[in-house]
Amino acid sequence: MADILTPPTERLDGFDPSAVLEEPLWRIRLRLSWRSFRKNWALFSDNKMGIVGILIIALFGIMALAHPVLMATVWQDHLEGGKNVYDIRAGADSIIVTKTIVEEVTDPVTQISQIEAMFLGTGVSIPEIGDTIEAPLANPAPPVLSGVDHPHILGTDPFGGDVFSQLLFGARAAFLLGAIAALSSVALATLVGTIAAYFGGVIDTLLMRLADLVILIPLLPLLIVVSGFWNVELTMLGILIGVLGGLGGTAIILKSQALSVKVKPFIDAARIAGGGHWRIITRHIIPNVLPLSFLYMMFAVTGAIFTEAALSFLGLLNIQQSWGIMINIAHTQGYTLEGLDVWWLMLPAGLSITLFSAGFFLVGRAMDEVVNPRLRKR
Amino acid sequence: MLKYIAKRFGQIFILFYVFLALLFLLLDLQPGDISQQFVGNPNIPPEAKEIMVRQLGLDQPKIVQLGNHLWNYSFGMDMGVSWSSYPREVSDILFSALPRTVFLFLTATVMSFWLGFYTGKLVAWRRGTFIEKSAMVTSIFFWTVFYPWFAILMLWFFASQLGWFPIGKFISVEKWIGAPYAADDVFMLMLGTIALVTLVYGVARYVIDRSSDDPQTRRNFHRLALWSLAGIAGAFWAFSARRTYAGDILWHTFVPVLTLTLVNFAGTTLLTRSSMLETLREDYILTARAKGVPERTIRDRHAARNAMLPVTTSLVLQLAVVIAGGVITEQIFSWPGLGRALLGAITAEDIPVAMGALALIGILSLLAHLVADITYAFLDPRIRVQG
Numbered sequence: 001m002a003d004i005l006t007p008p009t010e011r012l013d014g015f016d017p018s019a020v021l022e023e024p025l026w027r028i029r030l031r032l033s034w035r036s037f038r039k040n041w042a043l044f045s046d047n048k049m050g051i052v053g054i055l056i057i058a059l060f061g062i063m064a065l066a067h068p069v070l071m072a073t074v075w076q077d078h079l080e081g082g083k084n085v086y087d088i089r090a091g092a093d094s095i096i097v098t099k100t101i102v103e104e105v106t107d108p109v110t111q112i113s114q115i116e117a118m119f120l121g122t123g124v125s126i127p128e129i130g131d132t133i134e135a136p137l138a139n140p141a142p143p144v145l146s147g148v149d150h151p152h153i154l155g156t157d158p159f160g161g162d163v164f165s166q167l168l169f170g171a172r173a174a175f176l177l178g179a180i181a182a183l184s185s186v187a188l189a190t191l192v193g194t195i196a197a198y199f200g201g202v203i204d205t206l207l208m209r210l211a212d213l214v215i216l217i218p219l220l221p222l223l224i225v226v227s228g229f230w231n232v233e234l235t236m237l238g239i240l241i242g243v244l245g246g247l248g249g250t251a252i253i254l255k256s257q258a259l260s261v262k263v264k265p266f267i268d269a270a271r272i273a274g275g276g277h278w279r280i281i282t283r284h285i286i287p288n289v290l291p292l293s294f295l296y297m298m299f300a301v302t303g304a305i306f307t308e309a310a311l312s313f314l315g316l317l318n319i320q321q322s323w324g325i326m327i328n329i330a331h332t333q334g335y336t337l338e339g340l341d342v343w344w345l346m347l348p349a350g351l352s353i354t355l356f357s358a359g360f361f362l363v364g365r366a367m368d369e370v371v372n373p374r375l376r377k378r
Numbered sequence: 379m380l381k382y383i384a385k386r387f388g389q390i391f392i393l394f395y396v397f398l399a400l401l402f403l404l405l406d407l408q409p410g411d412i413s414q415q416f417v418g419n420p421n422i423p424p425e426a427k428e429i430m431v432r433q434l435g436l437d438q439p440k441i442v443q444l445g446n447h448l449w450n451y452s453f454g455m456d457m458g459v460s461w462s463s464y465p466r467e468v469s470d471i472l473f474s475a476l477p478r479t480v481f482l483f484l485t486a487t488v489m490s491f492w493l494g495f496y497t498g499k500l501v502a503w504r505r506g507t508f509i510e511k512s513a514m515v516t517s518i519f520f521w522t523v524f525y526p527w528f529a530i531l532m533l534w535f536f537a538s539q540l541g542w543f544p545i546g547k548f549i550s551v552e553k554w555i556g557a558p559y560a561a562d563d564v565f566m567l568m569l570g571t572i573a574l575v576t577l578v579y580g581v582a583r584y585v586i587d588r589s590s591d592d593p594q595t596r597r598n599f600h601r602l603a604l605w606s607l608a609g610i611a612g613a614f615w616a617f618s619a620r621r622t623y624a625g626d627i628l629w630h631t632f633v634p635v636l637t638l639t640l641v642n643f644a645g646t647t648l649l650t651r652s653s654m655l656e657t658l659r660e661d662y663i664l665t666a667r668a669k670g671v672p673e674r675t676i677r678d679r680h681a682a683r684n685a686m687l688p689v690t691t692s693l694v695l696q697l698a699v700v701i702a703g704g705v706i707t708e709q710i711f712s713w714p715g716l717g718r719a720l721l722g723a724i725t726a727e728d729i730p731v732a733m734g735a736l737a738l739i740g741i742l743s744l745l746a747h748l749v750a751d752i753t754y755a756f757l758d759p760r761i762r763v764q765g
Contacts, residue, residue: 049518213393216747217400220702221720221739225732228724229408302522310706313526314721327527336710337545339534350527357522 043370050366056359060171060352067168075165085152086165088321095137095152101127108138140335143344155344157326158333167348170323174305174356177238177322181304182297184242185250190293192247193254194285197262198277207251214248220310227316234319237311241304250296254289261288291371298364302357309353323349379755386751390744395448397740401733402447406440457734462726468734472719474562476738477569478548479704479715483742485635487693487700490642495689497643498650499682502658513647520644525637525703529710532637543633546712553626564623571615575607582607634711638703645699649692653685660684687758693750701743716742 021028044050075086099112112120112135117127120135127133143155143163154164196207223240226232232240261267262285270280311317312324315332319325326349335342422430431437435446450456457468501513537545544550549561582603590596615621657663658681666676705717712718716735723731 212389213396215698216393216740216744217397218701218736218739218743219698220705221717221736224705224720224724225404225736228727228732229404306524309524310526310702313706314709316724324526327524327530331526331530336530337534337538339531339538346527346531350524350531353524353527354519354522357524358518361518361522 040370044366047366047369049362050369053359053362053364053366056355057363060174060356060359063168064171064175067165067172070165070168086162088161088166088169095141095156096134097137098132099135101129101131101133103129109142140330140342140345142342154348157329157345158335159329163326163344163348166321166326167323167352169321170326170349170352171356173234173319173322174308174353177234177308178301178304178360180235180238181241181245182300184239185246185300185304186293186297188243188246189250189254189296190286190289192251194258194281194289196251197255197258198281198285204255208255211248211251214244215252217244219244220307223307223311224314224316227311231318232311233317234308234322237308237317237319238304241307242300245300245303250300253296254292257289257292258285261285291367295364295367295371298360298367301360302364305353305357305360323353382755383752386748390748394741394744395452397744398448398451398737399444401737401740402444405447405729405733406443451737457737458730460723460728460731462723462728462731468730471731472716472734472738475715475719477562477566478713479708479717480742481565481569481631482634482638482707482713482715483700483704483746485631486638486642486704487697487746489635489639490700491646491693493639494643494646495650495682495686498647498689499654499677499685501647502651502654502685503677505655514651517644517647520641521648523641525641526706526710528641529637529707532633532640533710536633544630546630546710548630548712548714549623549626550630554623557623559620559623561623561627564620565627567620568624568627571611575611579604579607634707634713637711638700638707641703642696642700645692645696646689650685650689653688654681657681657685687754690750690754690757693753697743697746697750701739705739 071084071086075084097109099110099117101114101117102111103114105111105113112133114127114129117131117133117135120133139156139160140158141152141156141160143153152162152164154162154167157163157166192207192211196204219241222244223232223237226240227237267280267284270284275284308317308319308322309324309327312319312322313328313331315328317324326345330336330342330345330349335345340346435443438446450458455469457472460466460468460471463471497513497517501510501517504510533546536543554561583600586596586599586603590599615624618624663676663680666680671680704715705720707713708715708717709721716739720732720735720739723729723735
């Protein structure tokens, strides 16, 4: 009789599973999660696109890690006038090369026109055609140059900064922003979605109407206005995108998933066993919603990277360096209409943003097939 | 159906006011006070400052200010006076920019939806072929491509490399010197023609569908109606004195519309494909095959029509992409629309214009959502019946 009268929670807490099990509990859990990981990996790797996505993300991961390593080792000693030429901020550099004075310039790397040479010369004499002169290589400097001592493997931007170093640093910024935005967005969406699904009623209505409102607000124009009024930095932008993204469409999708979990018998069982609201939400519903949350995390990264790059491209953010800023510099310095003639300004940054987004998008799609059995090939 | 539309309209109406209130909050939360822009000037004597504060209504309690804000935006159409181009009214600046944004937005949405749906349908039908794979890679590229970069490359390719199209802007000013018409009037007339043709075509289709039962006859009459209407409109413009000017505007619209269409169609393609693949597994497709319906009819009538439903729902989510893309497209192609007005106002710290542009873009997006909802209800009888 006394056993029945004790509150059920106490009985649960007093229960020690290790007394009945032969192995420690953590080892069983590890084995189970390893098994489910292997099963899901088999499903995931069926989709070649997903593997391509993982490889792309790994490549950018290496790039992001490479920047501080290279700065500390190989690039450490490239000092020019007291500043490191690979520094993304202060690394403005103009390379001095020997150019031949000619009447008509066909190769701007090794030749210079008479008039330009006149402006460079310090003496009063007019430089003769055929003479050689020490002249700065143009900024932006193209990458591959034969016979020129040139420390920049991807050339320089219009201010003389090293494009390769900026590119690597951009990967760091992208990962940082993507992680902040995706984590905050998905954490919020999971919480909002499960709370709305679990409690229902007024809470559900309020949260879902809020989600409707957030979906309706045009995100990019709003962020343009916000970044015009405030001084928006990378972390703040990540949280802003995360909050606005997390309260909107993702919350609605995760709510419908949580609803389908809520009506399962094991939730009733947990209630009967005396589980509190919070315990049921965190231990029973959220673990079953998490796979879908991870999926939307991937898509959140794609959205965040795009938004950041668009805002930096428009020159509205207070960010040290990012891929969007690289394109912004090329655009505002007047290289828009030269397009691929200045490919080292256009291609690396633009392709990086596109590939980075594509990597996460592909992984997301492949995960979608794992999480969503209807999409699998039968 | 009417009940459903009325309900949605009511919801959108409420959401619009919540949105306007949020804008006020945004304005109120910004560092400093809006009055500091004027009042902080040391050359203005304190009495003048007081008058300014009173005129701007900043001495009133916040709740009255909010009420004024809502009232002015909704009934008076009064969004204040621009600071950077004083004393022009904000509504004057924005309403002259509005048709151009609506044009860009509508053409890009309609064309990308059509293109995306068509390719998605074909791609799903030819699953596993080389065409499918290359179409998928292309779609994923366009779906994830960084628009501003892509737009710059498009501008470079068409305007600089090929030289076929102008470098942005809405008109070539040199062609309009001494022109007897205003560019905006010609543009509005063009928009009016398009709207009229669409309307008459819609009515004609409705009449044709009511009066004939044979699908083939209907299709022929649809085509006849479309071609004759297009012919009449074309003839009207060809004999109009405005044709060179209209041609100039059209010439400027080509690359922006193409860019915005290309970056937007991919989402529809990807979605149509997965929706089609699901529909093709349905039993009624098997039935249609078994009774010998031609493959083409199965694809276009039985599968694609049903696959359209989830795609229309996603149109709502796609709108955000079109709006964001529109702002950037306008900026890069110097297209004088709302997005450009917004960015220009932000750069010039012209707060009234920025707020007004954001509000108008918000209204556009709300209306587009309403239209998407109504279309969805029109396509899906279940929603119509439930109300």
